[in-house]
Amino acid sequence: MFDALEQDAVTELLNVAVSRSAAALSRMVGKPVAMSVPNVRILSRAEALNAIGGNRNTPLIAVGEQFSGPFSGRALLVFPEARSLHLVQAIVGDQLTLEEIADLEEDAMTEVGNVILNNCLSGIANMLGCRIEATLPHCFQGGVEQIFKRTIRGDDDGVILFMSIDFSIRDRDIGGFIILLLDLNAMSNLRSAIARYVDGVRRSLTDRESP
Amino acid sequence: MSDPAAGSAAVPLVIPSVLDELDMGVVIVDDARRIVVWNTWMVRHSGISRRTAIGAELSALLPAMAGGRVELAVRDALDTGLPAVISHHVNHDLFPLLRGDGMTDERVAQSIVVRPTRTGRGVGCLIQIYDQTAAVERERKLRAQRSARYHAIVDAARDCFVTVDEDGAIWSMNPATEERFGCSAAAMRGQPIARLLPQLQDLPLLGEPLVPVRAVGAGGKAFDAEISMGSWMNNGVRHFTLFIRDVTERNLAAENLRRTERIQALGELTGGVAHEFNNLLMVIRANAEMVLAHAGGEAAAHAAEIVQAVDRGRNLTDGLLSFARRQPLNPVRVPLDAAVEDIQRLAAPLLGVAVEIAAPPILAGAAVMADRTQLQNALLNLLINARDAMPDGGRITITAGPGPEPGQCHIAVADTGTGMSPAILEKACEPFFTTKDQGKGTGLGLSMVAGFARQSGGDFLLASRPGAGTTATIRLRGTSGDGPPGAAADADGAGKEDGPPPVLPPLRLLVTEDDPQVRAGVLAMLAQGGHRTAAAADGPDALDLMADEDFDLLVTDIMLPRGMNGVALACEARRMFPRLAVVLMSGYHGFDPALLEAVGPAAILRKPFTRTDLERAMAAALRQRPRSPA
Incomplete structure (x- = not known):
């Protein structure tokens, strides 16, 4: 789907986006947030299901947004519930009890998901030089199949960009996944944008070599 | 409408009168990030007039919000068209709004939606501010109600309660846990449970009904613990509550019981053997005496030897029986004054010069029913214990008299010695418990005294505090009158x-x-x-x-x-x-x-x-x- 250079370009693009997310989270938490460099893969729906993997019944929490415009599709952030409780705890602080954290988990995760997904989408929008309209984020809870059924349907003909991300907040590691389901139109727009970007890179490389 | 700014031509798409009637805050900024709508709700709760707000930049108007979540969300909405939700749960730098209900000056708990919109000049950003204060208060009350009973139990419990998730990370612990393990709940939050209980490294143990472990508590002190677990689901995640009970004392008590039972069995055996043996001695003695009575010369001398050997045998069986606390008692009337005087005379050589012994006058005529020899042994035991408790010398006071209960008499031996800690005091009467060096005491002394007192229908009390000496009191049935009311073979003395x-x-x-x-x-x-x-x-x-x-x-x-x-x-x-x-x-x-x-x-x-x-x-x-x- 992508050649090696394009793959690198997409990875870099999303890396920039994700580090913006980390910076935004860090501002929110008031503590440094480290985020690992994600490896971007293009997967089928079934592959993505398996990649989230674990036990199919492992409870997950997901935040999804739908975006449209010249570039449309769905964005999904997925965490195992056990991790998300730690994430929420890291964000809201240690003084709350487990029950209190569970009570506001959905609110907090919706916002966290919103921040992370918006940064990814705006990174892509910047690259494509367009605006993206998006819905307000929704929170989903359940097993991986349940969540996919409500967010990424089997008859979708889009392409899935799949990333594992690892945060570290206050010495706690919180691993999750970002899933971008791009429709075919968005995918071809992305590819031409990447091509332009790669051309630019190549040109700058030759420019540097020529003199 | 009466406000010229609200009706400004810059916002032809909104109807100001409706915005002003909303029970929520509405702020609209244009593409230059200048405020174009600041509705009445915002005026009321921010204390900033519309005149001041309109035309100002958000971060200039409210410097505390500069660089915060709302400003960034506004930037995103303007630049890329992405909306944002912002919750008071997560953010502390939202609009500085007060409830202004005339009763309290509480801050308004807000949830905010920022989304792109259109203004007369093009792209704009709509900020909707919802007042969540009532909901927050309601939640707080519900939560307090829900958890009050739980905390009343868990915080007061002497057992340890620890909550962990399925990854074994600690979520909470009660004060008993902090005390027992010498840690703070805040510091242990999120730490693996193995930090507290290394045996639980093996997570499959989570959920086992009962796990016995050897735990290390505060100050490195090890104790036997028994862990029982309850599991529950919270937002689809399994959590475990660990109840950790210190069973050291229970195990110790069980061990003591086993030991006591062993001693009891040994006592039964010894008593049985001594009984049989006494019968044999009886036969030998009776026949030897017969020979002694009828024969003369060498035969009589041999018979006398046999009688002597039988008497030695009897001493042996007496010793065995006193170990088994089964010595036959021969209760007689023992006047207290005579008993105390005798024991002082008997014990004097054993006590040494450093120990002073005193006995206040004893009510004449006060007497107990007891085996004279065993009473003497018991008192001797107490005096020797008192002496040993005063290595640097001191004073022993023997008091005796009627009471404390009617029909009862007591003899108390008090020393000015080192005293005993509650833990030692508790065990002092157990057989084979001794604080003396090996070879110096059998550990049977006080248990024999207690056994004698109980066998005589009385009881034995020990009172002691470290540094404050020890008082040992034997309480026995008293007797009035000169003769024995019940059994007594040698009332003649x-x-x-x-x-x-x-x-x-x-x-x-x-x-x-x-x-x-x-x-x-x-x-x-x-x-x-x-x-x-x-x-x-x-x-x-x-x-x-x-x-x-x-x-x-x-x-x-x-x-x-x-x-x-x-x-x-x-x-x-x-x-x-x-x-x-x-x-x-x-x-x-x-x-x-x-x-x-x-x-x-x-x-x-x-x-x-x-x-x-x-x-x-x-x-x-x-x-x-x-x-x-x-």
């Missing part, structure tokens, strides 16, 4: 023991003894008194004989076969012959003194005994037998 044997009139005697050799020995001792004797091997046989003829005196072993012991036989016989005199022979007995009392007046004779002992006991029994009812 120890002084007469060595006197000439009493002269007995010819009597009709019934001897009941299951051991044929002992029976023969006793009969032989009685043969020379001109008595008429009959013999039975057990209670029912004896009663049969009594049905046929009259008897003056019953000499019976206490331990008898066929389900009727000597005490029961004596009771039954007394019903037939109320004036029957009774001598009870005993190798040892574990009877309650109260049970012996049921017999009424009776002489107790410890095996092995001599013919003189037997005759003295018979004389005593005859003296104390009930008077004729007429």
